[in-house]
Amino acid sequence: DIRRWAESKLLPLGLFLLAFLPRLASLERYVTLDELMWVYRSIRFRDALLMQDWANTIQTGHPGVTTTWFGGLGVQMSLWLWPETAVHLDWIRQASWFSPLYAAPMQQVAPFLTPGRLGIILFSSLAIVAIHWLLRRLVTPIPALFATLALIFAPFYTGLSGMLHTDAIMTSVVLLTFLLLLPKATPRRAFFAGLATAIAVATKLPGLLLVGLVPLILLSQAWPKRDWRQLFRHGLWWFIPFIVGLVFLLPGFVGAPSHVFAVLRDIAGDEVAKTSTIVFLGEWRSDVPPALFYPLAFLLRLSPMAMMGMGVGGFCLWQRFAQRKHATRNTEDRHAAPDVLLPLFALWF
Numbered sequence: 001d002i003r004r005w006a007e008s009k010l011l012p013l014g015l016f017l018l019a020f021l022p023r024l025a026s027l028e029r030y031v032t033l034d035e036l037m038w039v040y041r042s043i044r045f046r047d048a049l050l051m052q053d054w055a056n057t058i059q060t061g062h063p064g065v066t067t068t069w070f071g072g073l074g075v076q077m078s079l080w081l082w083p084e085t086a087v088h089l090d091w092i093r094q095a096s097w098f099s100p101l102y103a104a105p106m107q108q109v110a111p112f113l114t115p116g117r118l119g120i121i122l123f124s125s126l127a128i129v130a131i132h133w134l135l136r137r138l139v140t141p142i143p144a145l146f147a148t149l150a151l152i153f154a155p156f157y158t159g160l161s162g163m164l165h166t167d168a169i170m171t172s173v174v175l176l177t178f179l180l181l182l183p184k185a186t187p188r189r190a191f192f193a194g195l196a197t198a199i200a201v202a203t204k205l206p207g208l209l210l211v212g213l214v215p216l217i218l219l220s221q222a223w224p225k226r227d228w229r230q231l232f233r234h235g236l237w238w239f240i241p242f243i244v245g246l247v248f249l250l251p252g253f254v255g256a257p258s259h260v261f262a263v264l265r266d267i268a269g270d271e272v273a274k275t276s277t278i279v280f281l282g283e284w285r286s287d288v289p290p291a292l293f294y295p296l297a298f299l300l301r302l303s304p305m306a307m308m309g310m311g312v313g314g315f316c317l318w319q320r321f322a323q324r325k326h327a328t329r330n331t332e333d334r335h336a337a338p339d340v341l342l343p344l345f346a347l348w349f
Contacts, residue, residue: 006141012129019125019152019161026121026162027114035117035164036100038064039109042071042116042164043092054255061267063260064166065202065250070123071164074115085111116164124161127172128152134179150309156301170203177210178342181217190218190237197238198245205268209349214238217341317343 005011041059045068048056059068078085088108092098098105128151135144151157161168173196180193197214200207215235222231247253252260277286280293302310317340 003142006145011145012133015132015148015152016125016129019128020121022158023121023124023162026117031106031110031113032163033100035113036106036109038067038071038164039112039116040092040098042068043075043089043109043112046072046075047093049251054252055259057252058250058260058263061263062166062204063202063250063264064204066169066199067164067166067203069249070119071112071116073119075112077115078112088112113164117162120164120168121162124168124172127176131172131175131179134176138179138183147309150303150305154303154306166204170200170207173199173203174207174210177214178345181214182341184221185218185234187233187237190234191241194238194241195245197242198249202246202249205264206349213345
């Protein structure tokens with residue numbers, strides 16, 4: 001009985017294990033160049049934190065600070081469990097340069113990769129359980145279960161969730177932010193949404209899109225009744241945890257704000273200005289239009305389960321709009337609109 005499983009009290013534990021175990025497949029199986037750079041940044045981040053060198057707590061303009069937090073905790077765990085790994089830290093600190101393209105640096109940072117990955121895997125798996133819990137408040141148990149399973153077994157997301165990188169963290173907290181605020185915010189939900197927004201922004205610059213969109217969500221909820229006190233109250237409950245969380249995750253915002261903003265500005269400028277040569281449809285090209293590249297990449301990264309879910313979701317969305325034509329102005333349904341805001345954000349992103 002699917003409904004019985006969907007409503008079981010043991011379901012969160014089952015979902016956690018379903019998410020956690022496949023992501024463990026990355027451990028000791030492969031190494032990516034990006035991850036080795038994140039290990040190196042995590043080591044430097046940890047050293048800067050211990051020395052209270054606030055300017056160097058930002059290692060790149062991504063800013064990727066949550067990734068270096070996980071990586072730094074992984075380095076510390078390695079030192080506790082295997083004290084002999086300290087010799088690798090000494091080598092890295094004395095090196096005048098670092099590139100993962102060469103064997104010697106790679107061998108020095110590799111021992112710290114697995115503990116850092118474990119942090120990302122654990123965070124992503126717990127986030128999926130939280131996503132399911134919030135979905136249960138938006139839809140009935142069976143659709144919530146199938147949506148969560150589609151997320152758990154999405155190959156691209158699963159692969160990223162096993163890496164010491166930024167994308168899985170930001171993906172998880174962006175979705176959590178939305179689910180916390182929909183269909184209607186409360187002070188407690190706004191508080192946790194503020195923390196999730198801080199994590200998103202501290203992880204990757206596109207998280208800034210939430211800073212523009214969350215106030216619009218709160219405005220859309222206050223607008224029908226012109227409840228500006230509600231807008232101000234929920235906005236404050238979101239904004240204060242967002243600022244405090246950002247300062248905690250990146251102490252450089254207080255200790256060396258001008259340096260932090262300079263690093264963020266430089267990386268953003270570089271990302272906008274650079275052109276990449278990529279393999280597209282079997283050819284090396286540097287002129288692929290985004291309008292062609294991103295939809296194709298999106299389809300290639302989707303699982304069949306997610307494609308079916310999007311088809312069903314599109315049909316339900318069309319039905320919802322048809323029903324709203326006959327809804328009265330007093331119905332609660334007309335201003336909740338999670339089914340509209342989520343797809344719009346995905347397209348905007």
